[in-house]
Structures are given as structure tokens and as C-alpha cells.
Amino acid sequence: AQRVTQPEKLLSVFKGAPVELKCNYSYSGSPELFWYVQYSRQRLQLLLRHISRESIKGFTADLNKGETSFHLKKPFAQEEDSAMYYCALSVSNAGNMLTFGGGTRLMVKP
Amino acid sequence: IAGITQAPTSQILAAGRRMTLRCTQDMRHNAMYWYRQDLGLGLRLIHYSNTAGTTGKGEVPDGYSVSRANTDDFPLTLASAVPSQTSVYFCASSLDPSYNEQFFGPGTRLTVL
Numbered sequence: 001a002q003r004v005t006q007p008e009k010l011l012s013v014f015k016g017a018p019v020e021l022k023c024n025y026s027y028s029g030s031p032e033l034f035w036y037v038q039y040s041r042q043r044l045q046l047l048l049r050h051i052s053r054e055s056i057k058g059f060t061a062d063l064n065k066g067e068t069s070f071h072l073k074k075p076f077a078q079e080e081d082s083a084m085y086y087c088a089l090s091v092s093n094a095g096n097m098l099t100f101g102g103g104t105r106l107m108v109k110p
Numbered sequence: 111i112a113g114i115t116q117a118p119t120s121q122i123l124a125a126g127r128r129m130t131l132r133c134t135q136d137m138r139h140n141a142m143y144w145y146r147q148d149l150g151l152g153l154r155l156i157h158y159s160n161t162a163g164t165t166g167k168g169e170v171p172d173g174y175s176v177s178r179a180n181t182d183d184f185p186l187t188l189a190s191a192v193p194s195q196t197s198v199y200f201c202a203s204s205l206d207p208s209y210n211e212q213f214f215g216p217g218t219r220l221t222v223l
Contacts, residue, residue, distance in 0.1 A: 009150060032210060044153075044200065044214040086152055090210050097143070097168070098212060100152040 002027040004089050004101035012107045013077050021072040021104045023061075023087030031089045033063055033070040034098070038084040047072075047085070057081070077108045113137065116201050116215040123191050123222050131186040131218050133201030139213070140206045142184040143168075144176060146197040147217070153200065159184055160207040191222040 003026045013019050025031060035047040048056045050063040050070060061072045070087060087101040114135040123129050133142065140161045145153040145168075155168030159178040173195060175187045184203075188195055198219050202212040 004152075006152075034210065043216055044202075046211045049210065097155055097158060097207075098153075098210070099169075100145075100154070102150050102152040 002031065002089055002091055002099050004087050004099055006085075006087055006101035006104045008104045009102070010105045010107065012109060014109050015079055016076050019074050019077040019081070019106065019108075021085050021087075021106065023070045023072065023101060025068050025070065025087075025089050027068075027089060027091060029091060030065075031091050033061070034088045034090070035059070035061055035070075035072050036086045036088055036100075038086070040083070044086070077106075079108045079110055082106055082108045114201060114203055114213055114215040116199075116218050118218060119216070120219040121221070123188075123220065125192055125222055126190050129188045129191055129220070131188075131199055131201075131220070133184045133186070133215060134182050135184075135201075135203045135213075136182065137203060137205075137213070138181060139203035140181070141204045142178065143202040143204075143212065144174070144184070144186045145200045145202065146170065146195075147200060148197050156186065156199075191220075193222045196220060196222045 005024045033050045037047040038044045059074045086103045088098045117132045143158045144156040147153050154170045156174050157176040159165045162181045198217050200217050201215040204212045
């Protein structure tokens with residue numbers, strides 16, 4: 001079965017510092033990877049997906065099949081980036097249902 | 111109604127009681143999902159429905175049941191609540207099962223004593 005691992009439960013950085021939220025997955029085929037974000041008192045929402053290869057709110061994520069990773073990066077963190085971030089994986093043979101990692105809370109200090 | 115809604119917002123429940131969590135969406139999405147969110151474990155899929163009239167089991171279905179009588183509603187029932195079902199429950203929907211962006215409700219915080 002597929003699995004998603006986010007090794008850091010909490011990541012604390014200062015404003016303006018680079019940030020990298022780690023995500024590793026286990027799946028032998030070709031999965032689709034996503035990052036979802038939950039800001040304080042807001043709903044969980046899609047941040048970005050690997051197939052779009054886009055940058056959202058300054059965040060990017062590259063799928064590395066060799067390392068089975070999909071780390072989320074931003075060169076200069078902002079206070080409004082403070083939130084809970086979830087990496088998720090979808091595989092076609094599981095009906096495209098999402099498997100989520102345990103989440104990483106990002107705190108950006110002023 | 112705009113988007114996806116859940117009720118109640120929160121509930122404290124005695125063990126052994128029956129409870130139904132409600133979920134309604136007005137986006138005409140075919141697929142709907144129920145997750146539970148627990149600290150350190152992320153979101154785990156309980157049950158899902160790819161279209162009205164069909165349901166399926168997710169990763170942690172035991173102790174829960176669902177029904178999908180129409181497109182808009184996807185209630186989750188705990189037949190006899192136990193303390194381990196204390197969690198935050200999220201309902202989500204997507205346009206169809208092959209479209210991966212899921213839209214989430216605000217959540218229901220359930221405490222079973």
C-alpha cells in the first residue's frame with residue numbers, strides 16, 4: 001500500500017528565511033502528488049500539484065522519483081505562510097483517492 | 111448554501127450513543143469523502159462515494175457507516191460511539207473520482223466520553 005511521510009511535525013523559521021517542508025512517499029508506480037494547506041480557522045485547501053508544475057504563493061515542489069520525494073520549498077518565508085501543510089498522494093489503482101501524510105506545522109516568526 | 115457544509119460544528123457524546131454527522135454540498139460534485147484528522151496521523155479516509163447510490167470503504171472504516179441517497183448529501187453515522195472515535199471529522203468532495211482536487215468542509219470536532 002502507498003504511504004506518505006512528513007518527517008517534521010513542526011518547522012519554525014524566521015521571516016525572510018528559506019523554508020523546505022519535506023515529503024517522502026512509498027509507491028512503486030507513478031503517483032500524483034499534492035500539497036494541501038490549512039491556515040488558522042480556514043478550511044483545508046489545495047496549494048499545488050506536481051503535474052501543474054506551477055508556483056503558488058511563492059511555493060514550488062518538484063517530484064523526485066529517484067528519491068521518492070516531493071518537498072515543498074519557498075525561498076523567502078512570510079508570516080502569512082504559517083499554517084499546517086499536508087502532502088498527499090493519489091494512485092490510479094486506488095480510485096484516485098488521496099493518502100495524506102501526518103502534516104507539518106510551519107511557524108514563521110517575525 | 112455555498113460550497114460544502116458540515117453539521118454540527120462540534121459535539122460531545124457519551125460512549126455507546128449513536129451519532130450522525132451531516133455533510134452537504136451544492137457544487138453538484140459526484141465524489142464525496144469522509145476523513146478523520148488526528149494529531150500526527152494526518153487525514154485518514156473513512157468512507158467514500160464515487161457517485162450517488164454507491165459507497166466504498168477507506169483506510170479506517172470500522173465503527174462508521176455512510177449512505178449516499180442523492181448527490182448533495184453524504185452523512186456519516188457512528189452506530190455506537192467509542193472514545194477512540196474522538197477526532198475532527200472532515201467531509202470533502204470532488205467533481206468526479208478522477209479529478210483529484212478535493213474541496214473540504216469546515217470540520218466537526220467530536221468528543222466521545
